[in-house]
Amino acid sequence: MKLMSSPQSLDLDITNRCNLRCRYCSHFTSAGDVGQDLAKEEWLQFFEELNRCTVMNLCISGGEPFYRQDLPELMEGIVKNRMRFTILSNGTLITNEMAAFLASTHRCDGVQVSIDGSNPVTHDAFRGEGSFSRAMEGIEHLRRHRVSVPVRVTIHRENVHDLEGVARLLLEDLGLPSFCTNSASFMGLCRRNAEVQLSVSERSLAMESLLNLSKKYNGRISAMAGPLAEARNWLMMERARRERRESLPGGGYLTGCGGPMSKMAVRAEGVVVPCTQLNHMELGRINEDDLIEVWQNHPQLKRLRERGTIALCDFDFCTDCDYIPYCTGSCPALAYTILGKENHPSPDACLKRFLEEGGRLPDESLMNSSGNRH
Amino acid sequence: MGVAEKDKPIANPLIVLREEFDDWAILFDPDTGNAVGLNPVGVFIWKLLDGSHTAEDILKKLRESCRNVPEEVEDHLQDFIQSLVERGLAGYEAKKA
Ligand code: SF4
Ligand code: SF4
Numbered sequence: 284m285k286l287m288s289s290p291q292s293l294d295l296d297i298t299n300r301c302n303l304r305c306r307y308c309s310h311f312t313s314a315g316d317v318g319q320d321l322a323k324e325e326w327l328q329f330f331e332e333l334n335r336c337t338v339m340n341l342c343i344s345g346g347e348p349f350y351r352q353d354l355p356e357l358m359e360g361i362v363k364n365r366m367r368f369t370i371l372s373n374g375t376l377i378t379n380e381m382a383a384f385l386a387s388t389h390r391c392d393g394v395q396v397s398i399d400g401s402n403p404v405t406h407d408a409f410r411g412e413g414s415f416s417r418a419m420e421g422i423e424h425l426r427r428h429r430v431s432v433p434v435r436v437t438i439h440r441e442n443v444h445d446l447e448g449v450a451r452l453l454l455e456d457l458g459l460p461s462f463c464t465n466s467a468s469f470m471g472l473c474r475r476n477a478e479v480q481l482s483v484s485e486r487s488l489a490m491e492s493l494l495n496l497s498k499k500y501n502g503r504i505s506a507m508a509g510p511l512a513e514a515r516n517w518l519m520m521e522r523a524r525r526e527r528r529e530s531l532p533g534g535g536y537l538t539g540c541g542g543p544m545s546k547m548a549v550r551a552e553g554v555v556v557p558c559t560q561l562n563h564m565e566l567g568r569i570n571e572d573d574l575i576e577v578w579q580n581h582p583q584l585k586r587l588r589e590r591g592t593i594a595l596c597d598f599d600f601c602t603d604c605d606y607i608p609y610c611t612g613s614c615p616a617l618a619y620t621i622l623g624k625e626n627h628p629s630p631d632a633c634l635k636r637f638l639e640e641g642g643r644l645p646d647e648s649l650m651n652s653s654g655n656r657h
Numbered sequence: 658m659g660v661a662e663k664d665k666p667i668a669n670p671l672i673v674l675r676e677e678f679d680d681w682a683i684l685f686d687p688d689t690g691n692a693v694g695l696n697p698v699g700v701f702i703w704k705l706l707d708g709s710h711t712a713e714d715i716l717k718k719l720r721e722s723c724r725n726v727p728e729e730v731e732d733h734l735q736d737f738i739q740s741l742v743e744r745g746l747a748g749y750e751a752k753k754a
Contacts (some may be wrong), residue, residue: 288677337675339685339692365673365687389688 284544286588289575292340292546293333294559297326297357299551301347303373306409306476307439308465310346310418313620315562316471317552321569323353325553326396327360329569334364336574340392341368344559346551349376355384362390370394375414377421386428393431396422397463399439407480408441409467422457433457438509439467440478443485446492454500464493465509469631470560470620481510483500487643490514494649508614517634518650519608530608537628538591539611543584547577557587560616561625590615593626604635666738666747667708674703684746693744698723702737706747726754 296310298320300507310316333341339362347479348354348370361368367390374396387393396418400406406415425432436442436449453462466489467479481489489510497504506512523531533539548559553569554578566584570587577584595601595610604610612618613632615625622630630636638644668674673685680697695703701722705715716734720726741747 286678288675293673337673337685339673339675339683340685362687365671367687367690392690630695 284541285545289336290338290545290547290578292342293338294344294546294548296345296551296559297343297348298346298351300350301345302350302376303411303414307437307473309470311472313471315550315559315560317550319552321553323356325570326357330364332574333366337589338366341366343368344371347373347376358388358620362388367392371601373397373423374418377424379424382424382428382430385430391430393433394425395433395435397437398434399437400442400445401452401620405445434462436462437467438464440485443481443489446496451497454503456608461503461505462554464511465506468617472610483640483642486510491645498625498649506573514645517644518647520606520634521644523609533611534609535607536591536596537593537612540612540615543587557584558616575627583600590626595628598628606634610651616651663710664749665711666706666749668703668706668747669745670748676700708750
């Protein structure tokens, strides 16, 4: 992947505050939990720099972006500076007026709302009472004003048996075109709420259920991480091993993350970091450091971009593993939160370890259905 | 087709020109989200769409800066500018009544 002259997009923690405290929130207690918010004027000044740097898209998250009363003025700053935006939200604070405002900007590519269950019991289990009905209301407001709502489902112990219900609710009852999934992972609050994360057997179950549902709904379920992404990736690795293929694209090296080639992120107090998940890696401060200079020349960022040259066979962790030529080591942020170093394959995404711990891969025939061929 | 002298095209100031290290670029329309690729010659032309250069001026500058400019470039230039105008990426200054 080629390095871009400036980041094409940025992820901004527009606020550190949130009305909820979900038990698996990756933000709170992470290095991104900075206890303060930048003033509106500072963000607006920064948007002007982003305009000069020809940044195209912003992904606004937090905390909960709609917690900020001045969000509309920030959106106007984004519009004025020739960018588009998406928002990641828990959905509970989205009013009809706010949805109408977002639609009126004509620059909003969507508001991703988290829905974790088909009913209040499973959704509220880790998000707090009342959050399901308020999130559903938020979705209703957005859809009324034709703002796209790419729902995300975070899979955990309390909803792993409700996935069929979730798919029915989102794809049949609400008629959404699609939704995406991930899972509660060892970051932020999840690190101390260990009961939230899927066990090995629940992970096996989630992989199988999601492949089945993806088949049933003709590929309308997507995933960049979590059990569905792992199922697809691991089945591909297993097939490559069985067929004794030489390698898979990117295999054998730490190539699992291309983010730092096209994007970077800013914490709520204005510190620039490579990614909202690699938020301990401080690269500079907005409105003080030149963004292009940080992007093109910061030594830590350069090292992160060279991560793809590190061979998996050099790690004791991977000794004697048959999957080396097919494995990319996955997300550096998870490697960091688990082991304290980003230049290491993520133990959480390790197929060898998963199988050694008794994990089961789904039936390969599920991968051959049209819904799962991507 | 002759080059119309009095027409001085202007790039739409809302459109973002994102230049990459290899001299190629993307024209990004934030209102539609559409992005189109521009080759280095396209970038050269885009930068001269400032309302003070006619297509003929641009052609002249192109011939000065680039070697082996083919004969038919005049037609290509007109087509290129026309396609930008049709897509709302460029226009002409409205004449005062
Ligand atoms: S996951 Fe989102 S909604 Fe939940 S506490 Fe974290 S920031 Fe708030
Ligand atoms: S041990 Fe795990 S991380 Fe290393 S190559 Fe094998 S599957 Fe990948």
